[in-house]
Amino acid sequence: MSLLKLLIFHPILMLSAFTSTADGYYQSTAGKCVYSTSDYSDMVFLVSYSFNKAVDLQYNSTVGKFVGGTEFGVKQAEYFNKNQAYMQQLKANVDTCRHNVQIWDSSVRDKAVLPSITIKSVKQTGGRNPAMLMCSAYNFYPKKIKVSWLRDGKKVSSDVTSTMELADGDWFYQIHSELEYTPKSGEQISCVVEHASSPKPIITHWDPSLLEPGRNKIAIGASGLVLGIIIAAAGLIYYKKKSAGRILVPN
Ligand SMILES: *[C@@H]1O[C@H](CO)[C@@H](O)[C@H](O)[C@H]1NC(C)=O
Numbered sequence: 001m002s003l004l005k006l007l008i009f010h011p012i013l014m015l016s017a018f019t020s021t022a023d024g025y026y027q028s029t030a031g032k033c034v035y036s037t038s039d040y041s042d043m044v045f046l047v048s049y050s051f052n053k054a055v056d057l058q059y060n061s062t063v064g065k066f067v068g069g070t071e072f073g074v075k076q077a078e079y080f081n082k083n084q085a086y087m088q089q090l091k092a093n094v095d096t097c098r099h100n101v102q103i104w105d106s107s108v109r110d111k112a113v114l115p116s117i118t119i120k121s122v123k124q125t126g127g128r129n130p131a132m133l134m135c136s137a138y139n140f141y142p143k144k145i146k147v148s149w150l151r152d153g154k155k156v157s158s159d160v161t162s163t164m165e166l167a168d169g170d171w172f173y174q175i176h177s178e179l180e181y182t183p184k185s186g187e188q189i190s191c192v193v194e195h196a197s198s199p200k201p202i203i204t205h206w207d208p209s210l211l212e213p214g215r216n217k218i219a220i221g222a223s224g225l226v227l228g229i230i231i232a233a234a235g236l237i238y239y240k241k242k243s244a245g246r247i248l249v250p251n
Contacts, residue, residue, distance in 0.1 A: 025051070025052065026050075026051070026052050026053075027049075027050070027051050027052075028048075028049075028050050029047065029048070029049050029050075030046075030047070030048050030050070031045070031046070031047050031093070032045070032046040032047075032048075033045060033046075033097035033100065033101050034046060035097075035101065040097075040098045040101060040102070043061075043094050043097050043098050043101070044060060044061055044062050044094070045059075045060075045061040045090065045093045045094045045096075045097050046058060046059065046060055046061070047059040047066075047090065049073070049076065051072075054069070054070055055069050055070075055073070056068065056069060056070045056072055056073030056076060057069060057070075057073035057074075057076050057077045057080070059080075059090055061090065061091060061093070061094045064087075064091065065077070065081045065087070066080045066081050108142060108196065111141065111142075112140075112141060112142060112195070112196040112197035113139065113140055113141040113172065113197055114140065114195070114197040114198060114202075115137035115138060115139060115140035115145070115193060115195060115197070115202070116137070116138050116139055117135065117136070117137050117138075117191065117193055117202060117204045118135070118136050118138075118204075119133055119134070119135045119136075119191050119204055119205075119206045120133070120134055120136075121133055121134075121208075122134045122178070124180075128159075128180065129159060129180040129181050129182050130182060130183070131180070131181055131182065131183050132178055132179065132180050132181070133178070133179045133181070133189065133191075133206055134176055134177070134178050134179075135147060135149070135176070135177045135178075135179070135191035135193075135204070136174065136175070136176045136177075137174060137175050137176075137193050137195075138172075138174045139168070139172045139173075139174070140172060140173055140174075140195055140197060141171055141172055141173065141197075142173075142196060143165045143167075143173050144165075144195075144196065145165060145173070145175055145193065145194065145195045146192075146193070146194040146195075147162060147175055147177040147191065147192070147193050147194075148160070148177075148191075148192045148194075149177070149179045149189065149190070149191060149192065150188075150189070150190040150191075150192055150203070151181070151187060151188070151189055152187055152188055153188070153190075156179060156181075159179060159180040159181065160177060160178065160179050160180075161177070161178050162175065162176070162177040162178070163175055163176045163177070177191070183208075188205060188206075189205070189206040190203050190204060190205045190206065191203070191204045191206070
């Protein structure tokens with residue numbers, strides 16, 4: 001069965017809008033499926049009846065009835081709430097929501113693109129802690145993403161600042177999260193990214209030995225200096241020995 005057929009087979013509610021362009025009245029009825037969990041356990045079905053910009057009445061499946069927001073809405077809500085058949089139909093729409101959302105969700109998830117993730121050490125701009133890491137996720141789709149930090153497997157709740165999802169302008173997004181911290185030896189710091197492109201959270205561990213160009217430059221410079229001193233000393237000894245030998249040999 002095609003996607004279209006399935007959706008038509010399970011209609012939620014017609015979205016209706018009546019406009020009178022001459023004097024600009026606008027009446028609308030909207031049905032919404034609201035959820036935030038991937039198993040849809042918190043699914044809520046909402047219906048709003050609005051006139052111009054005011055919501056007259058709203059049905060919320062958790063509440064199980066209409067609640068009026070305007071004088072007219074209160075009367076209308078009372079009238080609808082007495083209509084058992086309508087109320088049952090609305091209640092059943094929570095399951096219809098789950099059914100439809102699953103289809104829509106999967107069609108979005110099919111197009112999900114895995115972010116590429118990097119962690120790097122960044123210079124502080126006067127925070128309370130001496131060190132700062134930045135976890136960046138690049139080129140992901142869709143926009144919705146969650147970036148968090150772990151210190152030795154435990155979730156970090158403070159000293160984290162995150163940017164919004166930034167649109168690259170080519171359907172892809174990027175996001176950056178900074179962790180301010182006081183380094184502890186032997187501790188493992190990880191960046192956790194939750195995104196539709198991965199069934200499991202993507203965990204990236206911070207490797208302090210990598211990506212420290214400052215420290216590397218010092219190490220390379222110090223080795224060069226030591227090597228230079230050794231060669232110079234060897235040369236000096238060789239020269240001294242040679243010139244001393246020359247003096248010993250008479251003409
Ligand atoms: C629906 O009603 C419940 C219970 O009052 C409330 O917690 C929830 O926020 C409402 N949902 C929406 C999307 O308004």
